[in-house]
Amino acid sequence: MFAVGSEMLLRKATKKDLQRILSLSDLQSPKKPDLSTGLNVVALADGEVVGFAQLDKGVIYSLIVSKKRRRKKIATKLVFWLLLHSGEREIEAHVLEDNTASQKFFESLGFKKTGKKGKSLVYKLVL
Numbered sequence: 001m002f003a004v005g006s007e008m009l010l011r012k013a014t015k016k017d018l019q020r021i022l023s024l025s026d027l028q029s030p031k032k033p034d035l036s037t038g039l040n041v042v043a044l045a046d047g048e049v050v051g052f053a054q055l056d057k058g059v060i061y062s063l064i065v066s067k068k069r070r071r072k073k074i075a076t077k078l079v080f081w082l083l084l085h086s087g088e089r090e091i092e093a094h095v096l097e098d099n100t101a102s103q104k105f106f107e108s109l110g111f112k113k114t115g116k117k118g119k120s121l122v123y124k125l126v127l
């Protein structure tokens, strides 16, 4: 667990965070993340869960930041945390073709588009 700024911290996600992770989504019935697999991280601000990310076998399966907290580098910190704690040298993300915000986000971190998988574009970062 480490602090970012004065009142934000990142730590491993636990089952107790599940409800708060689900409430980050705009979807009516968001898919429950399986916290028993991979590396799972939450960002907390003032004790509130404001972001979540999951990395499993080198692939980012989930990344979400509370709508009112976006563009404050929270997702950037979540991805850095995953890189640091996983020790992975290569990370992939699959982004839907119409999700331009997320594509811009991964590009901002230096991820490169390497191909397509179904309806998603594959982005890769090689360290």
Ligand SMILES: CC(C)(COP(=O)(O)OP(=O)(O)OC[C@H]1O[C@@H](n2cnc3c(N)ncnc32)[C@H](O)[C@@H]1OP(=O)(O)O)[C@@H](O)C(=O)NCCC(=O)NCCS
Residues within 6 Å of the ligand: 062, 063, 064, 065, 066, 069, 070, 071, 072, 073, 074, 075, 076, 077, 093, 094, 095, 096, 099, 100, 101, 102, 104, 105, 106, 108
């Ligand atoms: C994509 C998402 C996780 C980004 O989270 P965030 O905390 O706002 O991202 P950051 O603040 O770390 O963004 C870093 C950089 O990425 C780029 N970026 C992020 N969101 C962007 C947007 N909506 N439009 C354009 N560029 C964007 C910018 O370059 C930004 O830097 P800047 O704000 O200094 O210009 C967030 O928009 C989100 O939760 N979206 C809904 C869920 C989702 O689509 N997840 C990804 C599934 S693959």
